[in-house]
Amino acid sequence: MPSPQGVHRLVQKLESITDLTEAERQGLLSLPLRVQEVRADQDITREGDRPTQSFLLLEGFICRYKLTQVGKRQIFAFHTPGDIPDLLTLHLKTLDHNVGTVTACTVGFIQHEHLHELLRQQPRLMDVFWRDTLVDGAIFREWMLGIGRRSARTRIAHLFCEMTTRLRAVDLVDGNRVPLPITQAELGDALGLSTVHVNRSVQELRGDNLIEWQGGVLTVLDWESLKAAGEFDPTYLHLSGSHTVP
Incomplete structure (x- = not known):
């Protein structure tokens, strides 16, 4: 059995969007894990795979993405500790995108x-995981709005706000310092921008004394x-009130 320290961010993440009973919390903490570095x-799962397991991100950053036929990448999401990026494979047997590491x-x-056994023992967790999946959908819609209708500067500022808020919910923000490797x-690749355009927009945010981003x-x-x-309104993250205040 894993130690509670190994999976507590999953509990934190879920409790940032809903309440858990003590039995549900202990069930999550007792899930058998095979830990791997x-x-x-590196890809963890690939488009076309038919997984018999899902994975919990304990440390690091991960992204979901697809490639065009000529190899251009579109990132759909960044995942942080406490996320189960491929939970959907419980019900969708063939994966339709790739999930790969951004960092070690x-x-x-x-x-x-x-x-499945945990969900039989604690059936309300099905609703909890469903809520988590719905929040993923809300994040995707917000990204689509940004790619389609927001300026480069606004897209980047919005993503910085989103990641700050999400990471704060699992206690990974230290004051005003946010891990964003x-x-x-x-x-x-996430925001549909060239590297040159990203660099220019980040420099604008720096020049306006809004952020620093290095290392x-x-x-x-x-x-x-x-x-x-x-143009950041955290409503779409559906966090409890205590998690939306910096």
């Missing part, structure tokens, strides 16, 4: 049979102004 820039990661693989190229750490210098620059 994965290098950066520690992941815990969970056999589907163990997840992604490259400008990865940011461009994989985002420092938010002016939260309210960054929210305004990104």
Whole structure:
């Protein structure tokens, strides 16, 4: 059995969007995990796979993405500790996208049979996981709005606000310092921008004294102004009130 320290961010993540009973909390903490270290820039699951297990991200950053026929990448989501990025494979047997590491990661693989057994023992967790999946859908819709209708500067400011809010919900933000170990190229692949355009827009945010971003750490210098620059309203994250305040 894993120690509670190994999976407590999953509990934190779920409790940021709903309430858990003590039995549900203990059931999650008792899930059998096979822990594995994965290098950066490695696929964990690939389009076309038919997994018999899902994985919990314990440490690091992961992205979902697809490739065009000529190899251009579109990132659909960044995942942070406490996420189960491929939970959908419990019901969708063939994966329709890739899930890969952005940084070196520690992941815990969970056999589907163990997840099904937990859901039989604690059936309300089905609603909890469904809510988590619906929040993923809300995040995707917000990203689509950004790609389709927001300026480059606004898209980037919005993503910085979103990641700050999500990471704060699992206690990974230290004051105004936010771990964000992604490259400008990865940011461009997520937001439909060239690296040159990303660099120019990040420099604008720096020049306006809203952020610093170096060494994989985002420092938010002016939260309210960054929210305004990104047109950021955290309602779509469906967090409890205590998790939306910086």
